Amino acid sequence: MLKLKKIALVVSLAAVMASSLIACGNKGETAKTTSSNSTKVESKDDYTIKLGYYNCDHMTAACVAKDSGIFDQLGLKVEVTGNGKIPQAMAAGQMDAGYIGFKGLNTAYAKGSPIIVAANNHDGGSYYLVVSNDIKNPAKDLIGQPMGIGSKPEQTDYNWEQMANDAGIPVKGENYKGINFDSDQAKYLAMKTGKIKGYVCCDPWGSMAEFEKTGRILSTHLMTGKEIGNCCVFSLNKKFAKEHPELAKKMVLAHTKAIEYIYTHPLKAAKIFAKNYNVPEEAALLTVYKKTVGEGRTLSWKVDPKKFKHEMEFEISKGLYSDSNKYEDIVITKYLDESGADDFDKFIKEKVNAVFPLGMSFENWKAKSNEIDK
Numbered sequence: 001m002l003k004l005k006k007i008a009l010v011v012s013l014a015a016v017m018a019s020s021l022i023a024c025g026n027k028g029e030t031a032k033t034t035s036s037n038s039t040k041v042e043s044k045d046d047y048t049i050k051l052g053y054y055n056c057d058h059m060t061a062a063c064v065a066k067d068s069g070i071f072d073q074l075g076l077k078v079e080v081t082g083n084g085k086i087p088q089a090m091a092a093g094q095m096d097a098g099y100i101g102f103k104g105l106n107t108a109y110a111k112g113s114p115i116i117v118a119a120n121n122h123d124g125g126s127y128y129l130v131v132s133n134d135i136k137n138p139a140k141d142l143i144g145q146p147m148g149i150g151s152k153p154e155q156t157d158y159n160w161e162q163m164a165n166d167a168g169i170p171v172k173g174e175n176y177k178g179i180n181f182d183s184d185q186a187k188y189l190a191m192k193t194g195k196i197k198g199y200v201c202c203d204p205w206g207s208m209a210e211f212e213k214t215g216r217i218l219s220t221h222l223m224t225g226k227e228i229g230n231c232c233v234f235s236l237n238k239k240f241a242k243e244h245p246e247l248a249k250k251m252v253l254a255h256t257k258a259i260e261y262i263y264t265h266p267l268k269a270a271k272i273f274a275k276n277y278n279v280p281e282e283a284a285l286l287t288v289y290k291k292t293v294g295e296g297r298t299l300s301w302k303v304d305p306k307k308f309k310h311e312m313e314f315e316i317s318k319g320l321y322s323d324s325n326k327y328e329d330i331v332i333t334k335y336l337d338e339s340g341a342d343d344f345d346k347f348i349k350e351k352v353n354a355v356f357p358l359g360m361s362f363e364n365w366k367a368k369s370n371e372i373d374k
Contacts, residue, residue: 045247048077049240052089052098055082055185055277057203057287058122058232058299059099061258063276064269070257074250082276096240097251102230102308103315109330110321114238117308117331118252119301119341121259122231125221126295128206129163131198132191132215139168141197143175148187148199151178158318160200163219191215204279207286222295229311234301241335253339256301260342263292263299263352266365267373285369289362296358302344303333 053062062080065071071078081089089095097118105115135141152173153160164171179196181187187199192214199205209215222228234255241248262269266288274284291299309327316323355372356365 045244046077047244047247048079049244049247049251050079050081050089050094050096051251052081052095054099055183056232057273057277057291058126060269060273060276060288061121061234061255061262061299062099064261064272065254065258067272067276068258068261068265068268070254070261074254074257076247076250076254078251078254096237096244097248098235099232100235101232102311103320105233105235106312106315106325106330107321110325115235116238116241117233117303118236118241118248119234119255119333119336120230120303120308121234121255121299121301122291123298123300123304123307124228124295125159125231126291126298127159127163127200127202127221127231128217129167129198129200129219129221130188130191130206130209130215131218132194132196133213135197135218138218139170142169144177145197146177146179146195148181148190148196148201149173149176149178150180153178153200157200158315158320159221163200163221167219188214203287203290204273204277204283207283207290208279211280211283211286220295227310228307229314230304230307231298236335245335248335249339252301252335253341256336256339256341256344259299259301260347260351262288263297263348263356265373266292266356267369270369285366286362289365292352293356293358293360293365294362297348297352300344301336301341303331303336305331 051062053059062082066078066080081095089098098115099121100115102117105113105117109115131138131142149160150156150173153164154171154173161171169175179190181190181199184199184201184205187196187201188205188208190196191199191209192212198215198218206217210217234252236248236251267285270281270284270288273279273288274281277284305327308331312325312327315321316325356368360368
């Protein structure tokens with residue numbers, strides 16, 4: 001009976017996480033980091049770390065850390081996995097580290113999953129409502145149409161309410177033929193082939209629609225309620241962190257260096273992104289631009305308690321999990337604090353602002369990126 005209960009718990013956690021973990025390849029050019037941590041560090045612990053991520057642009061630091069050489073530089077042996085099995089593996093405690101949605105992490109934590117937030121990964125939302133080009137009047141043309149939004153998006157996706165309101169279309173899923181998909185890529189391909197008229201997604205599947213001119217972004221979710229919250233995080237398995245504390249710190253450091261690389265070498269980062277996500281380089285460039293300039297400095301390892309607590313309060317108010325979840329139990333900054341990572345705000349001020357200022361156009365940003373990484 002006890003064994004059955006344990007199995008049931010794992011299955012339950014897997015189901016919770018499967019919709020919430022919101023993508024690596026061969027080693028490429030060695031990363032040039034920007035602090036005293038740039039020298040190669042030999043790790044005494046020979047353990048192979050299992051790192052997971054999903055095919056959402058917010059989580060591209062995983063493959064950038066591998067393909068740019070950051071893991072090698074820090075003496076880390078990392079097995080990177082980017083597929084649909086990662087949510088289940090993280091929920092079951094079979095993955096050591098992972099990029100995961102903060103909502104999903106909280107929901108799983110409430111059910112006993114051994115996951116903690118070790119660092120931030122992405123502020124805000126950057127979630128898109130995409131429609132096909134033949135939708136001229138969304139409030140009228142989308143009614144009764146097949147959409148990749150699920151059957152009851154108003155109950156399962158709190159981003160949907162804001163996006164629908166901003167687009168001027170009904171919030172309730174009963175107004176559409178809602179369809180569930182197992183990935184954002186599948187949604188995009190369905191719209192491209194005329195099977196659906198729209199969908200919700202993270203990038204690169206919004207940028208792909210724009211790049212291939214198969215559709216357009218109708219609405220963007222950036223705020224949680226009326227404030228900026230937190231979208232997704234770099235997480236650690238508590239057991240791994242306890243048994244391998246030095247490796248845990250190095251993994252957090254690698255995460256920060258990958259984000260630095262994306263900001264300072266966007267063209268190289270976009271090439272890595274394009275290869276691992278199987279999208280054209282131009283779509284990858286659009287994606288990197290949005291996350292580092294177009295929508296602000298949204299990729300970040302900085303843990304801002306105000307943003308995290310706001311996100312938790314909002315999600316608790318929506319009934320996504322109970323108030324038994326406490327920020328202090330879930331967000332553990334020890335590994336970040338002791339990793340030797342740069343200060344995010346100082347890094348942006350000294351290394352990014354003068355080169356890629358906020359408000360810079362995509363074309364100018366692209367030209368500068370080519371100049372740096374030619």
